[in-house]
Amino acid sequence: MDEMINIALPKGRLGEKVYDIFEQAGYACPSLKEENRRLTFENPELGVRYFWVKPSDVAIYVERGAADIGVAGKDILLEYSPDIYELLDLDMGKCRMCVAGPADFRDSRSRTLRVATKFPNIAREYYQSRSREIDIIKLNGSIELAPILGLSDVIVDIVETGKTLQENGLAPLETIIPISARLIANKAYFKFKNEQISRLCRNVEAIIK
Numbered sequence: 001m002d003e004m005i006n007i008a009l010p011k012g013r014l015g016e017k018v019y020d021i022f023e024q025a026g027y028a029c030p031s032l033k034e035e036n037r038r039l040t041f042e043n044p045e046l047g048v049r050y051f052w053v054k055p056s057d058v059a060i061y062v063e064r065g066a067a068d069i070g071v072a073g074k075d076i077l078l079e080y081s082p083d084i085y086e087l088l089d090l091d092m093g094k095c096r097m098c099v100a101g102p103a104d105f106r107d108s109r110s111r112t113l114r115v116a117t118k119f120p121n122i123a124r125e126y127y128q129s130r131s132r133e134i135d136i137i138k139l140n141g142s143i144e145l146a147p148i149l150g151l152s153d154v155i156v157d158i159v160e161t162g163k164t165l166q167e168n169g170l171a172p173l174e175t176i177i178p179i180s181a182r183l184i185a186n187k188a189y190f191k192f193k194n195e196q197i198s199r200l201c202r203n204v205e206a207i208i209k
């Protein structure tokens with residue numbers, strides 16, 4: 001059996017910050033810092049193998065066991081409900097899921113609310129809990145354009161600094177839920193490699209606390 005721990009990191013700035021924490025926790029993999037386009041890196045001495053994965057795909061790799069553990073945003077976990085264990089809140093990549101739109105937007109219950117989003121399940125659940133009928137317009141990016149061009153009334157999206165909204169003449173209207181990065185594990189590998197994964201989890205926790 002493969003005794004290495006296989007770790008899916010979200011490619012990008014958050015992933016690099018997460019790797020720094022893992023390095024401090026004793027799971028260094030120096031080749032990962034080299035400037036190249038490789039996507040897999042390993043340090044056999046320490047028993048770790050890292051993969052750079054598109055952030056929204058990390059949960060898929062972990063759910064299907066292509067990676068034992070990984071780091072995924074709570075937004076993705078809420079949207080796709082993957083069958084994984086959530087081990088640790090890494091207290092990084094913090095932002096919030098919001099309803100946003102023109103600052104002077106007033107909802108009128110007399111008509112269906114048009115909501116543009118990359119997160120249809122989160123949006124549906126939020127408005128269902130408020131018994132508000134909505135029409136979801138699923139987009140894949142640049143969501144802020146939708147209310148500007150009249151494609152939607154509001155958006156449901158991630159707000160970090162609020163700069164994108166502000167620079168496009170929009171404002172956060174309601175906070176749905178705070179978001180942060182989570183350490184997640186494949187359910188079967190969490191059992192098979194319990195000792196290694198639990199140790200890694202404790203070591204990482206000791207660094208972030």
Ligand code: PRP
Pocket residue numbers: 140141142143144157158159160161162163164165
């Ligand atoms: C996210 C989100 C907002 C932006 C918020 O987009 O969808 O557009 O970041 O950040 P801010 O509050 O700090 O301005 P992302 O960069 O993921 O690109 P996208 O357009 O592909 O969604």
